[in-house]
Amino acid sequence: MLQKGEGQAIERGSTRTPPPPTASSHWAISQDATMTNRREFFQTTAAIAGSLIFPKAVFATPDHCFHFIHAASCKHWPVADPVQWSLENAHKPILERAADGLSKLTECDGDRIVRLVVRRCSLNLLEVHPGRVGVDHWGSHRADLKPFFKDHGLARPEIEVVLRDRKKEATTTLTGDSFLYGVPLASDFDLELFLSKWESRFEQEADDWQSAPGTSSGFAWTGIEDGFIPWTAMKSAWRQGxxxxxxxxxxxxxxxxxxxxxxGMFNRCxxxxxxxxxxxxxxxxxxxxLKAWMAANLDEGVRPDAEMVWGRRVARTTKAHT
Ligand SMILES: [Zn+2]
Ligand SMILES: [Zn+2]
Structure with missing residues (x-):
């Protein structure tokens, strides 16, 4: 029996195949042997880029779920069966550009339907299995997947992500942590040293006027190597919050x-x-x-003395109060 809210707003019109009770659980792990077969099936299909077929029978099983994401808006919603959903919602604005094509297709045309809506409607189809995510997209019309991966706990190195570009029918395999925000710390960045200096940001230490390793500012301070930032300036910023x-x-x-x-040649950012x-x-x-940031975060005495321009120190004319 369908529980309240289970069908999701966008699927409200669908009564033919209510999602199974665990369809929305990404982590439900079935011990049954058919799942292994299904997983093998997906591994095989993923390997055969270009002849990717979605038989109807593999949709809406308890061990995996589907989501559409709109590439431009990043809006996403779960669907129990992407083929059936596309056919039933062909008249909706989001599928407008595929409506003509959809009217000529039936549930037997699973893969053609997926390819059509991915191509015409800037949708990405995500197929979430335990430990594995498939993403169908059309060329560069790929949604920013970071928010989805974060919300679904998928931005982890042990998650395998197969991107299927339906335009070229080519697949790329990545790991889930490719969808984390930011970039990994440089391998030589001494986080522990920075943390120990951060802890003592309200104290004065003998090495405060030495350079913080790994910094590269495009500025220069008297007595500090070109480009490096002295700890005292970092501490000033850290004290602000x-x-x-x-x-x-x-x-x-x-x-x-x-x-x-x-x-480029003449600009700085x-x-x-x-x-x-x-x-x-x-x-x-x-x-x-940056000017406003430095005014707010750097005490007057710790602002840079010069800018590095073509490898030379040029005294800063904009340095406030000097
Ligand atoms: Zn899901
Ligand atoms: Zn973090």
């Missing part, structure tokens, strides 16, 4: 770098970087108003 919770794990983050990045101490991912923000 945290950049905000980590997008991946909601962990505590802290600034690790800021400055100007050379863009301001950036700030922060790192999550829990998941060790690094986040760069290039939309920041």
């Amino acid at each position: 945290c950049p905000g919770a980590c997008l991946n794990c909601s962990g505590t983050t802290f600034w690790t770098n800021f400055g100007l990045r050379q863009v 301001g950036f700030v970087e922060h790192v999550c101490r829990e998941c060790r991912r690094s986040f760069k923000d290039e939309s920041v108003d």
